[in-house]
Amino acid sequence: MDRIRAEINNDRRAFIKKVLNGTIAGSLLLVIPAGASEVAEQLSGMRAEQSIFTKKRFAFIVDVTRCIGCGSCCVADKLEYNVPDGNYRTWVERYIIDDEDNVYVDSPDGGLGGYVEPRKDIPHPVRDTFFVPKLCNMCKKPSCVQVCPVGATFQTEDGFVLIDKERCVGCGYCIQACPYSVRFLNPETKTADKCTWCYHRVRKGLLPACVNVCPVGARKFGDLDDHESEVYKILHLPHVVSVLKPGMGNKPALHYVGLRREVV
Amino acid sequence: MGDNHNTHVKWVVGFLTMAAILGLIVKKVLVPEGFGTYGHYRAGAILDEFNRETRHMTNDSCLSCHPFIKEMHLEGIHRTVSCEFCHGPYGDHIRNGKKVATLPVKKGEEITALCLRCHNQIIRARPKESIKMITMPDHLENKKVQTDHNCDQCHNVHAPLMYVKQAREMMHMSSREDK
Incomplete structure (x- = not known):
């Protein structure tokens, strides 16, 4: 029985x-047909995907050695999502290291207006300067998902960590739990918000908005199962590739090329 | 006598049944539809995210309707620069295949400001292999033009070297004489 x-x-x-x-x-x-079909697919095979979870393994790579700090990505991101002023789903940090090995970091308005002024408060000659774009790390073991008390933050089987605006109660646990500080409380919806690697675009075969606009190819996005993809080649050839805060154990899917030790 | 000796058992059973029914009703009301289908979250949330409006398209989508710009833009070294970075998102211009508004065209100092977001030498940290840098107003002085000139008075914003090359050709200057 x-x-x-x-x-x-x-x-x-x-x-x-x-x-x-x-x-x-x-x-x-x-x-799918509405809006996206007249544009050529940027991520091949995505429009043929019909299941709720794709079978792809997506990777996002930021090449620090290429970024020129123009802030195109920040502008595109703000306009794609109408992000309220003062909040950033992605932002660009400027690192300056002087001859005494002091590190100066700034990110005026998240890099939204670009970097138009040099920093004038550095007492020693500058040894090294570079830009570091930041966004959601799409951790394989996301601590934000673990702490959410209402199941509003979740990880899809294809690796996207997303937020359910209907469920979120705005308690802010996830914002504290994220080691990369990518989350914020959206003042309009009063819910947690963060970069989604442009899930809605990716599922329609388009690149994330920031990748699409980057003029120097500092941001790359692709499928690791496609061995011809740029991301696969970067991760499988001897490049200096690292992740942010590996000691946190979150196993980020976001990788950086040419990341200096000073970056946190 | 008869049934009276187990009245308290009936009470307990009745209470538990009511509690269970109440619990089920509360659960039904509080747990949203599709919760738990794929995991500890609402399945419809994936669809919500999927259905978010796509406001940026690609350069191809812009250039498919602007053939004259296309010719210039793809020829020049600015071919990797996104149309939408300077002009604004596609979604503000086209909705459901129809033009709804005209995107603003930047003019004068706005253009210079946009150029300097990338090409300003004062901001160090820009890899030489990625981009050519200039210092203002040194660049204008070196080129012997007035220092209140805006970039687009010598450079076509879509193909920055187009006019420069044409001028060199006209003047029969084959190689670059500048540093």
């Missing part, structure tokens, strides 16, 4: 799952 009941339950679960998958996939199909 118990065995039969278990089987029925199992069947029921599978059935519900199938129906739900069907409806969600169906609604995806309805949505």
Whole structure:
């Protein structure tokens, strides 16, 4: 009797799952043609993906040695999401290291207006300067998901850490838990908000907005299962590749090329 | 006698049943639809994120309607610069395939300010292999033009070296004489 009941339950679960998958996939199909179809696919094969989770392994790579700090990415990000003033889903930091090995970091308005003024408060000759773009690290073991008390922050099977605006109660635990400080409380929705690697664009075959606008190719996005992709080649060739705060154990999927030791 | 001896058991069973029913109703009300389908979250949240409006398109989508600009932009060294960075997002211009507004065209000092976001030598930290840098107003003085000139008076913003090359050709200057 118990065995039969278990089987029925199992069947029921599978059935519900199938129906739900069907409806969600169906609604995806309805949505895809609008807006995106007239533009060539930037991420090949994404428009053919019909399941709720793609089978791809996405990676985001920031090349610190290329970034010129123009702030195109910040502008695109703000306009794509209408981010309220004073909050940043992505931002660009300027690092200056002087001859005495002092490190100066600034990011006026998150780099949104670009870097137009040199820093004048540095007493010693400057040894090294560079820009570091920051965004969500899309950790494989996200601490923000772990602490959310209402299941509003979650990780999809294809690696995106997303926020459910309907569920979020704005308690701010995730904002404190994120080792990379990428989360903020959106003053308009009163919910947690952060970079999504442009999930909505990626699923429609477009690159994240910041990757799309970067004039020097400092931001790269692609599928690690595609061995011809730029991200695969960078991660599998002898480049100086590292992640931020590896000691936190969050296993970020965001990698940096040419990251200096001073960057936190 | 009869049934009276187990009244308290009935009370307990009745209470527990009511509690269970109440619990189920509360759960039904509080737990949103689709919660737990894929994990400890609402399945519809993925769809919500998916359906977010795409406000930026690609350079190809802009240039498909602007053939004259396309020719210049793709020829020049600014071909990697995004249209939407200077002009604003596609979504402000086209909605459902129809033009809804005209994007502003930058003029005069706005252009110089945009140019200097990338090309300002004073901001060190810019890798030479990525981009050519200039110092203002030294650049204008070196080129022997008035120091109140804006960049677009010599450089086509879409193809910065187009006019410069054309001028050199006209003057039969084959190689670059400047530093």
